Amino acid sequence: MNSENNNGMSLIIKTVTRLTVGFIFIYGIYIVLHGHVSPGGGFAGGVIIALSFVNLMLAYGKEELYKRVPKTVLSLFESIGAIMFLSIALLGFTGGYFFYDWFVYKGEPFSIFSAGTMPLSNIAIAIKVASGLFAIFLVLILLRVTSGEEE
Amino acid sequence: MSVYFLNFVLFSIGLYCVLRKRNLIKIIIGLIICEYAVNLFLILVGYKMNGRSPIYAPQQEIVNMVDPLPQVLVLTSIVISLATTALVIAVAIRIYEKYHTFDITKIRRLKG
Amino acid sequence: MLELHLILIFVIIGAIIAVEIKDLLSSVVAVSAAGLGLCIIFLMLKAPDVAITQLVVEIFLLVILIRATIRRDLPFSVSGRWFFNTLITVVFIGMFLTVAFICLKQLPEFGSPLMRVSSFYLKEGFDKTQATNLISSILLGFRAYDTLGEATILFTSVIAVLVVIRKKGRKEVMEKEDKDEF
Structure with missing residues (x-):
């Protein structure tokens, strides 16, 4: 938050973060994709994906991440998530009503490709939650605390 | 029934914190405690004695499941409470930038 | 269900510490500990989805709250109408508890829910x-x-x-x- 912290934490934290942040991200994707066969789902997986980015940002400083993930990308992803979920719902009108399960292939139970539109809805919710929460975190962090020391 | 009583005690602590404290962050913490109590109450209502969680398993038949409907409502409620809490924290940080304090009585005095 | 009571008492103690302690950062950590205890309770009440979501959301909330409270432990006023405020608060909580105990008799017994829907x-x-x-x-x-x-x-x-x-x-x-x- 102050000026000497802009370049991130120490070398140990950077190394450990570089080694583990990929596993956290993959775990979030696992939680999302298996949301309809095991505990988990779009909300929890989305928050885990957002937390992996938060971990990167806390370790490497805000300039490093802000160069790679600008704010327009985040709002783009959030809009993509919302539009995807809404279009899944609207495509149900081909079968007669809102949120109709329009997948023909139902699939085997206990496999990933089953349960119709539910994995797609989970992915849409996860994209939306991850980008929205990370946008909140980014905005709250990047607000400079200037006026506290001035007067 | 004693579980419900402890739950009401938890809610009362949150209510006391919201009504009595003067620090903005303490008020936010009171709101969070109230949300905990309400979520826990909804889950407690849906619990069935010696029940199983409502997830099917491959090679066994599971009977006596707990009530899945309150869990769904609580799952929605937790994310909504996170969003509203983030909004309240943003407002608190903005108030701190403007008035340089978290004390709500001083904020009221400065408003004129 | 003895262990349920024990962990719920742990959550209540964490909430009391979070309300009453002076330091804001310690207060945030205490409320986060209460939330993690709540996560264990959800797991014992056979709600694993809610437990996962509560755990993850709790950590995100901790990060945001620490951002809001860091380097901000300022003195705040304790003067004012102390007795009047406490009296109003106690009366309000008493009213809430009375109504809650009247409503509690209408609920089904713990462990046997009405599962009509x-x-x-x-x-x-x-x-x-x-x-x-x-x-x-x-x-x-x-x-x-x-x-x-x-x-x-x-x-x-x-x-x-x-x-x-x-x-x-x-x-x-x-x-x-x-x-x-x-």
């Missing part, structure tokens, strides 16, 4: 949606309107946070931080 979900859920996680089948199948409204609330909240913490649009802020991009 959910019996339909338990019976028909797997055949209609082919999802083995019944919570997911209710959340995205039977009651997807709720999820749509929840996504709308999250979207609105993100936009509101972006609007509240803005740098441009106010005159003195623009003059002060003209070169600051964000």
Whole structure:
């Protein structure tokens, strides 16, 4: 938050973060994709994906991440998530009503490709939650605390 | 029934914190405690004695499941409470930038 | 259910410490400990989805709250109408507890819920949606309107946070931080 912290934490934290942040991200994707066969789902997986980015940002400083993930990308992803979920719902009108399960292939139970539109809805919710929460975190962090020391 | 009583005690602590404290962050913490109590109450209502969680398993038949409907409502409620809490924290940080304090009585005095 | 009572008492103690301690950072840590205890209670009440979500959300909330409270332990006033405020608070909590205990008699006994709506979900859920996680089948199948409204609330909240913490649009802020991009 102050000026000497802009370049991130120490070398140990950077190394450990570089080694583990990929596993956290993959775990979030696992939680999302298996949301309809095991505990988990779009909300929890989305928050885990957002937390992996938060971990990167806390370790490497805000300039490093802000160069790679600008704010327009985040709002783009959030809009993509919302539009995807809404279009899944609207495509149900081909079968007669809102949120109709329009997948023909139902699939085997206990496999990933089953349960119709539910994995797609989970992915849409996860994209939306991850980008929205990370946008909140980014905005709250990047607000400079200037006026506290001035007067 | 004693579980419900402890739950009401938890809610009362949150209510006391919201009504009595003067620090903005303490008020936010009171709101969070109230949300905990309400979520826990909804889950407690849906619990069935010696029940199983409502997830099917491959090679066994599971009977006596707990009530899945309150869990769904609580799952929605937790994310909504996170969003509203983030909004309240943003407002608190903005108030701190403007008035340089978290004390709500001083904020009221400065408003004129 | 003795262990349920014990962990609930732990949550209550954490809440009391969070309310009564002076330091703001310690208060945030105490309320986070209470939330993690609540996560264990959810797991014992056979709600693993809620437990996972509570755990993850709790950590995100901890990060945000620490951001809000860091280096801000300022003195705040304790003067004022102390007795009057406490009296009003106690009366209000007493009214709440009275109404709650009257309503408590109408509830079913702990451990035997009325499952009038959910019996339909338990019976028909797997055949209609082919999802083995019944919570997911209710959340995205039977009651997807709720999820749509929840996504709308999250979207609105993100936009509101972006609007509240803005740098441009106010005159003195623009003059002060003209070169600051964000």
